Amino acid sequence: MSIVIETQDLTRVYQTYQKPEGFLNSIKSFVNRQHVSKVALDKTTLQIESGQIVGLVGANGAGKTTLLKMLSGLVTPTSGDAKVLGFRPWERKNEFLRQISILLGQKNQLWWDISPADSFALLARIYDLDPTAARQRYLHLADLLQCSHVLQTQLRRLSLGERMKMEIIGALLHEPRVLFLDEPTIGLDIVAQEIIRNFLDEYVKEKGPTVILTSHYMDDIAKLADKLLLISKGHIVYQGTVPDFVAKSNTNLAENEEVDFEEVIRRFLETESRVR
Numbered sequence: 001m002s003i004v005i006e007t008q009d010l011t012r013v014y015q016t017y018q019k020p021e022g023f024l025n026s027i028k029s030f031v032n033r034q035h036v037s038k039v040a041l042d043k044t045t046l047q048i049e050s051g052q053i054v055g056l057v058g059a060n061g062a063g064k065t066t067l068l069k070m071l072s073g074l075v076t077p078t079s080g081d082a083k084v085l086g087f088r089p090w091e092r093k094n095e096f097l098r099q100i101s102i103l104l105g106q107k108n109q110l111w112w113d114i115s116p117a118d119s120f121a122l123l124a125r126i127y128d129l130d131p132t133a134a135r136q137r138y139l140h141l142a143d144l145l146q147c148s149h150v151l152q153t154q155l156r157r158l159s160l161g162e163r164m165k166m167e168i169i170g171a172l173l174h175e176p177r178v179l180f181l182d183e184p185t186i187g188l189d190i191v192a193q194e195i196i197r198n199f200l201d202e203y204v205k206e207k208g209p210t211v212i213l214t215s216h217y218m219d220d221i222a223k224l225a226d227k228l229l230l231i232s233k234g235h236i237v238y239q240g241t242v243p244d245f246v247a248k249s250n251t252n253l254a255e256n257e258e259v260d261f262e263e264v265i266r267r268f269l270e271t272e273s274r275v276r
């Protein structure tokens with residue numbers, strides 16, 4: 001198996017400033033700003049093999065989106081290095097961008113004022129895909145995701161679930177070899193979550209991309225991920241399979257007590273929130 005994603009001490013520090021309370025203090029702070037550094041990701045070293053589906057799990061603010069944004073070239077690291085398919089992502093080489101995709105569940109990436117079908121036609125031109133093949137592909141994907149009936153509707157008129165399905169199709173149109181899925185089921189009803197989960201499961205089995213997936217729904221991770229990456233305050237604190245993680249957590253419990261994956265994660269997040 002070849003290594004498709006690797007990072008070495010990858011770090012991202014964000015600079016923000018604290019705005020003091022009160023109008024006058026606020027004006028003063030234009031001249032005398034209180035800068036604050038926030039380490040979003042701290043010296044992360046990891047390797048991901050070709051064809052693996054990695055579930056990235058951690059509390060709000062743990063650094064998941066920051067990691068995915070760096071690996072897809074949207075954010076430049078403060079220090080450290082990363083290679084994805086042999087490219088440094090933030091150099092944003094065309095050859096790299098053609099082979100990857102990032103879906104940000106909390107953000108719209110398709111064009112707001114046109115229909116998904118028109119967005120896909122535009123994406124096909126941007127990625128230099130054969131228009132007929134691209135059309136067949138999005139029709140097929142829309143059929144699998146049960147959203148064909150709204151392909152011609154303006155994106156902004158679609159429901160959250162319909163929009164997310166369209167975003168997924170947009171992310172897959174150019175058949176990326178590496179796929180970053182940041183909360184692809186966020187805010188969706190349980191049926192829509194299941195449709196997307198089953199779709200992604202079939203898709204990765206058929207096409208074999210390398211995937212990093214984040215989700216706060218542990219069903220997504222349990223169903224899709226070969227490997228779990230647990231992240232806490234910018235640090236990876238566990239790398240391994242879900243069953244190994246559950247078994248390891250269970251060895252620390254009292255006799256007769258046994259917890260499932262969701263419960264292990266819940267306890268982990270509870271401990272996190274106490275020390276946050």
Ligand SMILES: Nc1ncnc2c1ncn2[C@@H]1O[C@H](COP(=O)(O)OP(=O)(O)OP(=O)(O)O)[C@@H](O)[C@H]1O
Nearest residue numbers: 014015016038040059060061062063064065066067
């Ligand atoms: N552009 C930014 N400027 C300043 N701070 C940022 C910026 N983006 C992220 N951060 C901070 O970096 C930390 C990590 O954020 P990140 O979005 O990576 O978390 P996350 O694990 O994706 O959380 P969530 O589960 O809520 O999506 C947070 O403390 C956040 O406030």
Ligand SMILES: [Mg+2]
Nearest residue numbers: 064065066182
């Ligand atoms: Mg996030």
